[in-house]
Amino acid sequence: MIKLKRRTFLKLSALTVGATALGLGVTGCSKETDVSIDGFPDMPETLGQEVEATVDLQSGEVKINSDILVKSSVCMGCYSSCGVRAKIDKKTGRIMKLTGNPYHPKCAEPALPYDTTIKESYQAFSLHGDKGLTHRATVCARGNSTFEQVYDPMRITTPLKRAGERGSGKWKPISWEQLIEETVEGGKIFAELGDDTVIEGFRKIHNQDELINPDSPEMGPKSNGLVWISGGSYGRINFAQRFVLNSFGSTNFYGHTGT
Numbered sequence: 001m002i003k004l005k006r007r008t009f010l011k012l013s014a015l016t017v018g019a020t021a022l023g024l025g026v027t028g029c030s031k032e033t034d035v036s037i038d039g040f041p042d043m044p045e046t047l048g049q050e051v052e053a054t055v056d057l058q059s060g061e062v063k064i065n066s067d068i069l070v071k072s073s074v075c076m077g078c079y080s081s082c083g084v085r086a087k088i089d090k091k092t093g094r095i096m097k098l099t100g101n102p103y104h105p106k107c108a109e110p111a112l113p114y115d116t117t118i119k120e121s122y123q124a125f126s127l128h129g130d131k132g133l134t135h136r137a138t139v140c141a142r143g144n145s146t147f148e149q150v151y152d153p154m155r156i157t158t159p160l161k162r163a164g165e166r167g168s169g170k171w172k173p174i175s176w177e178q179l180i181e182e183t184v185e186g187g188k189i190f191a192e193l194g195d196d197t198v199i200e201g202f203r204k205i206h207n208q209d210e211l212i213n214p215d216s217p218e219m220g221p222k223s224n225g226l227v228w229i230s231g232g233s234y235g236r237i238n239f240a241q242r243f244v245l246n247s248f249g250s251t252n253f254y255g256h257t258g259t
């Protein structure tokens with residue numbers, strides 16, 4: 001067993017977490033990272049992935065990998081909306097990894113000022129300058145894996161229309177054009193199931209001038225006939241709210257956590 005001083009061990013731990021968190025390579029310390037610590041598995045420096053940039057430990061020189069694209073976004077793994085950086089393989093277009101965004105106040109302490117250059121952000125992520133954990137951005141384990149949702153084979157990517165009795169659990173995929181046409185124009189949209197009920201479309205109920213029921217004016221205009229019950233946020237709720245409340249003019253917008 002190789003004996004390590006506590007300080008060396010802490011440095012190695014910080015290097016492993018910092019370098020692998022971003023797929024970031026740090027040059028100038030390969031001799032130390034070859035050391036195997038008894039009881040810990042050997043950790044490949046880059047987990048087998050190409051790194052997006054390398055930072056020279058001594059000089060701080062940053063070399064960007066032109067094969068990798070890095071995009072800033074927001075994690076939708078829960079409602080905290082942490083900032084993330086997505087590492088994308090330019091050849092395949094696939095997301096390889098998600099890490100914390102060092103410019104985001106939920107991910108780094110303190111967050112990098114917005115006028116920090118990208119190269120300086122890589123330096124902040126490295127051991128150059130011995131800044132310790134300052135500016136080193138992270139997200140939780142769930143946040144690291146949320147990009148898998150993009151490639152989930154169960155992900156619904158096309159509109160589904162009921163293809164059987166209500167509650168039968170039968171659905172069929174339809175085009176976006178059909179969805180828009182039937183939602184806007186309405187009509188006997190379930191006629192093929194033997195249901196001749198006329199469903200009013202958006203065009204018919206988009207009306208701010210007439211009341212839903214003249215005997216009950218408190219119900220407001222016909223536009224209030226659009227009742228929108230929202231699911232989880234996932235970044236779309238603000239668009240839906242703007243459409244229902246502002247464009248359409250209905251007051252009936254409900255989040256799934258409100259009544």
Ligand code: SF4
Pocket residue numbers: 075076077078079080081082139140141142143144146
């Ligand atoms: S990184 Fe974690 S805490 Fe932050 S939004 Fe994603 S799942 Fe939530």
